[in-house]
Amino acid sequence: MQHDPASTPVVDKKTLWKVIGASSLGTLIEWYDFYIFGSLAIIISTKFFPADNPTAAFLSTLATFAAGFVVRPFGALFFGRLGDMIGRKYTFMVTLLIMGLSTFAIGLIPGYQTIGFFAPLLVLILRLLQGLALGGEYGGAATYVAEYSEPNKRGLRTSWIQTTATFGLFISLIVIMVTKKSMSPEAFGEWGWRVPFLLSSIMVIVSYFIRRNMDESPLFKKAKAAGTTSSNPLKESFGKKYNFKFVLLALFGAAMGQGVVWYTGQFYALSYLQSVCKVDFDQTNYIIGAALLAGTGFFVVFGWLSDKIGRKPVMLAGMLLAIVFYRPIFDQIFQICQQSRAQQALALTDTVQLALPDIGKIIVLAFLLVLFVTMVYGPIAAFLVEMFPVKIRYTSMSLPYHIGNGIFGGLLPAIATYLVTKAQTANQVAVIAGQSISFDKPHLQGLWYPIILASVSFIIGLLYIKNKDLQFQE
């Protein structure tokens, strides 16, 4: 059924902002919970994944990180189904509690030296639970806010949900930095790293009580009263060709490209500074934190813009800019770090402390990466909810979103790091053998993954997505 503005429930501004605030806060906390694990990946690898080779330990942690991401689509299916059958509100209350308890529990697990193999096993299980919860949370929050929003402001309203992922990362970096600064490095390495995990419980309790007092989505209530909700959302979403073709289009024409642009701009940028450029750990957090802070407002700007000119042009422009400018931007970051390393007479493997002007330059470059993220990510919630009718919305929009972000995006740091390491090793072997090197710029090899995927997504989106597919259906 096409959207009928007259049938859209009208709520007052106060209620609307309460809905946006409560949804965003809970989602922000879930992202925070999810990111502190990634942000502390290097420390966690030494605590739970014993290995002589630090790179191997780091990759092990990233693999666990990926396990958290890979499981997200299953969370999307499980909780999406529940959300379409029993309601949005109760479903994302459950996801919030699962996420909070899992995060808290990670902060309590003894290290490998204390309980041996059970330590990484427990971390892995809790990480999987986090992934499941996150898979159910986002679709619920986006759907909930969209179903309260005015028809011509859906991009703007849901863009607040979009800011939470970046704010979640930002807050996780701040909490980690403050915790580190408040104690000695030894204490942080010994037990202090657990504090950000344990702090999560307070935020979850606050968010739980705020959400508990919220009402169910008006469109879902209306559908429930009319008896038009689905009894089998999974079958209707993926078993019917008419809906499934839109799920595929949403995945390959939007979510895949958006996912890799997002993870390159926020997470690979951090991983690249730490592992490829070997910049001081604290400085990398300051740099990415500053870029995120400067860029976050643009989620709302591009969400608003998508209400004016359409979701498709804004998102595709972001993908195109990323495809064109990733290599120059990452190369420039690398050159700045190399120059600084040369000035300090440091070896390639040494950690470098950047001077303030260099930090400033890299913040500007990282901000550009975040800007591309805001273009593709700001309108995506509105884009996805508008593709599917209310009775299967939670399920249908959650799956492409979490495959695009969880799998295509979530595996990006591990795949990109692998590609860089492989290129660097090939060059080293060539040098030892007295041959010419195979890769002129091995540090950029990891970027081929997001560039190729974003290019495919751009072409599919450009060719196949029609504006009439994006009319809110009830």
Next chain:
Amino acid sequence: MNKIKRAMGIVWILAGIAAGYYLLVSQAIPQFASGKPEDTVPAIIYTFILTPIISGGLLVFGIYALQGEYDEN
């Protein structure tokens, strides 16, 4: 425009096949064969997660495009 959309369906089908070949033959099988624990996890991810989604998804998407499911009318 519809003709281009349908013709590109063949490209997505071929891309799906190429992705499947790369993920399984070039990546997963050698990693399973290596027997190293650190290779097993990526090999499982390649085989059971990435191949069905990327290769299978692109194949079905390509078939739908070729059949005109995404045509303007």
